[in-house]
Amino acid sequence: MAASAVLAVLLASALAGAAAGGDIVHxxxxxxxxxxxxxxxxxxxxxxxxxxxxxxxxxxVGARFGPKIVSKEKQATREPLTLADPIHACAPxxxxxxxxxxxxxxxxxxxxxxxxxxxxxxxxxxxxIINSVTELYKMVCEKNETELDIHIxxxxxxxxxxxxxxxxxxxNTSSVGVQLYSPDxxxxxxxxxxxxxxxxxxxxxASYWSAWSARxxxxxxxxxxxxxxxxxxxxxxxxxxxxxxxxxxxxxMFVVVASCFLIMLxxxxxxxxxxLLVVIFCIGGxxxxxTCLVAVLSRWFTSAAGSFVKVPFFGAISYLTMAISPFCVxxxxxxxxxxxxxxxxxxxxxxxxxxxxxxxxxxxxxxxxVGSVLLSCAFLYDIFWVFVSxxxxxxxxxxxxxRGDNTDEDGVxxxxxxxRMFDPWGGYSIIGFGDILLPGLVVAFALRYDWAxxxxxxxxxxLWSASAYGxxxxxxxxxxxxxxxxxxxxxxxxxxxxxxxxxxxxxxxxELRNLWxxxxxxxxxxxxxxxxxxxxxxxxxxxxxxxxxxxxHEEEGKNTPSSSC
Numbered sequence: 001m002a003a004s005a006v007l008a009v010l011l012a013s014a015l016a017g018a019a020a021g022g023d024i025v026h027x028x029x030x031x032x033x034x035x036x037x038x039x040x041x042x043x044x045x046x047x048x049x050x051x052x053x054x055x056x057x058x059x060x061v062g063a064r065f066g067p068k069i070v071s072k073e074k075q076a077t078r079e080p081l082t083l084a085d086p087i088h089a090c091a092p093x094x095x096x097x098x099x100x101x102x103x104x105x106x107x108x109x110x111x112x113x114x115x116x117x118x119x120x121x122x123x124x125x126x127x128x129i130i131n132s133v134t135e136l137y138k139m140v141c142e143k144n145e146t147e148l149d150i151h152i153x154x155x156x157x158x159x160x161x162x163x164x165x166x167x168x169x170x171x172n173t174s175s176v177g178v179q180l181y182s183p184d185x186x187x188x189x190x191x192x193x194x195x196x197x198x199x200x201x202x203x204x205x206a207s208y209w210s211a212w213s214a215r216x217x218x219x220x221x222x223x224x225x226x227x228x229x230x231x232x233x234x235x236x237x238x239x240x241x242x243x244x245x246x247x248x249x250x251x252x253m254f255v256v257v258a259s260c261f262l263i264m265l266x267x268x269x270x271x272x273x274x275x276l277l278v279v280i281f282c283i284g285g286x287x288x289x290x291t292c293l294v295a296v297l298s299r300w301f302t303s304a305a306g307s308f309v310k311v312p313f314f315g316a317i318s319y320l321t322m323a324i325s326p327f328c329v330x331x332x333x334x335x336x337x338x339x340x341x342x343x344x345x346x347x348x349x350x351x352x353x354x355x356x357x358x359x360x361x362x363x364x365x366x367x368x369x370v371g372s373v374l375l376s377c378a379f380l381y382d383i384f385w386v387f388v389s390x391x392x393x394x395x396x397x398x399x400x401x402x403r404g405d406n407t408d409e410d411g412v413x414x415x416x417x418x419x420r421m422f423d424p425w426g427g428y429s430i431i432g433f434g435d436i437l438l439p440g441l442v443v444a445f446a447l448r449y450d451w452a453x454x455x456x457x458x459x460x461x462x463l464w465s466a467s468a469y470g471x472x473x474x475x476x477x478x479x480x481x482x483x484x485x486x487x488x489x490x491x492x493x494x495x496x497x498x499x500x501x502x503x504x505x506x507x508x509x510x511e512l513r514n515l516w517x518x519x520x521x522x523x524x525x526x527x528x529x530x531x532x533x534x535x536x537x538x539x540x541x542x543x544x545x546x547x548x549x550x551x552x553h554e555e556e557g558k559n560t561p562s563s564s565c
Contacts, residue, residue: 036148037065037141042182043425044069044155046128048165049078051174058161060128062182063139063154065113069182076181079125083169089115093122102126102178104165107156112139113148120152126180127154130162153180183424191418191429192477198416199436200470202353206360207444207462209295213243213361214448245366251374255381258434262385266397274413278339281413282332285351288358290328294321339413345428349416356433360440364448367519368502368512371442375495378438382489398489402430431473435490439469439498445519446502453521461515464501472497 042062048055062069070076080101085094089103090110103124105115112129119127131137139156141148157165168176246254265273297320298305304320311317335347365371385398402415416436417428443465450460457463472494480488506512514522 034141034143034145036150037145039064039066039068041138042069044153044180044182045073045424046155046157046161046165047073047076047179047181048081048168049177049179050168055168055176056164058157058165060155060157060161061136061138063112063116063156065139065141065148066116066150066153069153069155069180071182071184073179073181073183076179077125078177078179081128081165081169081176081178082124083166084119089118089127092118100125102128102180104128104130104162104169106130106162107132107137111142112154112156113141113145113150116150116152116154120150124152126152128162128165128178129154129156130166131156131159134158134160155180185423185425189420189429189477189481190422191420192480195416195418195429195431196470196473196477198349198353198418199431199473200466202356202436203360203440203443203469204466206357206440207447207466209357209361210364210444211447211451214364215451218452242362244363246363246370246374247366248370248373251370252377254374255377259381259385262397262401265401266393269401278336278413281351281355282336284355285335286325286328286332288355289331289351290321290324291358291361292354293324293328294318297324342419345417345419348413349418352414352416352433356437356440359437360444363441365441365445365519367517368442368445368506368515369517370519371445372499372503372516375438375442375491375499378434379491379495382434382491386489386492402432431490435473435494438491439472439494442498442502443469449515449520461502461505464505465498468497468501469494 039062041064044060044062046058046060048058077100082095082101082103084103084105087106088109089105093103101124103119103122103126105119105127107129115129116127129139136158137156139154165176165178265277294305301320304323305318307319308316309319309322311322331347332351335344335351338344339348365374382398386396389395389397414433415430416433417430420427420429443462446460446465447462449455450457450462453460455461473490475493475497476488476490479493502515503512506515514520
C-alpha cells in the first residue's frame with residue numbers, strides 16, 4: 001500500500017510545479033506601447049448597483065488606450081449604465097446618455113478605439129465592451145494610430161459578465177449603475193509568506209524524520225552485530241524496511257513519465273478527470289496521514305503499535321494503525337466531498353504535507369549524483385512546461401493544468417495553497433508538490449550524511465542546503481512579483497541554489513567525490529570484535545569450509561555491508 005502511494009505521488013508531484021500568481025498586470029510584446037496607447041493591461045473590477053443597492057461584481061480587463069483606472073474603490077465614482085443604440089456603437093448613439101454615464105456596447109464591426117471615441121463624443125464617462133466569448137481579450141491600438149487622445153476608460157468584459165449586465169438593464173425599471181476600479185495587490189503577500197514557511201517547514205520535518213529513521217536502522221544493526229547475530233550483516237537496499245533508493249535511470253525516467261502524464265492531464269482536463277485525480281490524491285493522502293499519525297502516536301501507545309494482526313491483502317497491521325485508519329479515510333472523504341468550500345484548503349494542505357513527508361521518509365537519494373540528475377531533469381522539465389510549451393500549445397501547459405483551465409474545478413489537487421485573505425483580488429497562492437518533494441529528497445540526503453558523519457550543524461551540509469532551498473523559494477516569490485504575477489517555475493530558482501550550495505561546499509571541504517559517488521562518510525570499522533564473536537570456532541569453521549566454499553562465493557556480494565565494516 002505504501003509503495004502504491006509513493007508511485008502515485010512521484011507521478012503527480014511535478015504536475016503543477018509552477019508558482020502561479022494572479023494576472024493583475026499583463027505585458028504584451030506583440031502589442032508595443034505607443035503615444036496615447038501605452039497603458040499596462042490591468043484587471044478591472046466592475047461593481048454593479050441596482051436601485052441604489054449593491055449588486056454583483058464583475059471582472060474585465062482595461063484597454064491599452066485611455067486614462068489609467070483608479071485603484072481605490074472610494075475614489076471610483078458610481079455612474080449610471082446605459083445600453084448603446086446601436087448596440088455595437090460604431091455610429092453616434094441614438095439614445096440620450098445620462099450625463100457622465102457609462103456606455104455598454106458589444107464587440108465587433110469596428111475598432112475598439114472608434115467605439116471609445118464615439119462614446120466620449122456622446123458624453124460618456126466610460127465604456128464597457130462585451131466580448132463575443134467568455135475569455136478576456138487585450139484591447140490594443142493599430143500601428144498607424146499614433147495620435148490617440150481618448151480620455152475615458154475602456155474595459156472589456158467576458159461574454160457572460162456582459163450579458164448579465166445587459167439583463168439587469170432590460171429587466172429592471174430602476175436605475176443601474178457601475179463603479180470601475182483596479183485595486184493594487186499588497187506589496188507583501190501574507191499568503192506567500194505563510195506558504196514559504198509551510199514549504200520550508202515541511203522539508204525540515206521530512207528531513208529530520210528521514211535522518212532519524214536511518215540512524216535508528218544503523219543503531220539497530222550495530223546492536224545486532226554486537227550481540228553476535230550474523231544475519232544482521234545482510235544489507236538489502238529497500239528490502240523489508242520499505243525504503244526505496246532511486247537510481248540515475250529511475251530519476252531520468254520519472255521526468256519522462258511525468259511529462260507524459262502532464263500532457264494527458266492537459267488534453268483530458270475535464271471534471272471527470274479531476275475527480276479521478278482527487279481519488280488518487282485521497283488514497284495517497286490517507287496513506288501519508290496514517291503513516292505520520294502512527295509514527296507520532298506510537299511514542300505513547302507502544303503496546304498497540306507493537307501488536308499486530310493479519311489482514312487479508314494487507315498483511316500484518318498494528319492495532320494502532322487499524323484504529324487510526326478509519327479517521328484518515330473519513331478525513332480524506334470529507335475533504336473530497338466539500339473541497340469547493342472556502343476552508344477546504346486546510347484539509348488539502350494537511351493531506352498534502354503528510355503525503356510529502358511520508359514520501360521523503362520512504363524514497364531516498366543514495367548519493368549526490370542521483371540527486372543532481374533528479375533535480376537537473378526536474379529543472380529542465382519545469383522550464384520547458386512553463387515557458388517553452390507556449391510555442392507548441394499556444395499557452396503554458398503547466399500553468400493551465402495548475403489553474404484547472406477548461407474545467408469548473410480549481411485545478412489539480414496536488415498543490416499546497418493558501419488564500420490571499422488581505423488581497424482585494426482574492427484567489428490563492430499555490431506551490432506544486434514537486435517544488436517541495438524533489439528538493440526535499442536532496443536536503444534529507446544532506447542531513448542523513450551529516451548524522452552518519454557526526455558533523456555539527458554548522459560544519460555539515462544540511463543547514464546550508466536547507467537555507468539554500470529556502471532562499472531559492474524566496475527568490476521565486478520575488479520574481480513572481482517582479483514579473484507582474486506571471487507564473488514562474490519555482491525549480492528554476494530552487495535547483496541552482498540547492499545543488500550549487502551542496503557542490504560548492506563539498507568541493508571546498510574535499511568531500512565532493514565521496515558525496516557524489518558513495519553518499520556516505522568514510523567510516524572505520526568498529527565491529528571487528530563483534531564479528532569475531534559472531535564467527536564459529538576455527539575447528540567447526542574448518543569442517544564446513546569445503547562444503548560451503550561454493551555457496552560462500554555466491555553469497556559474497558549479497559552479505560557484504562555497504563560500509564567499510
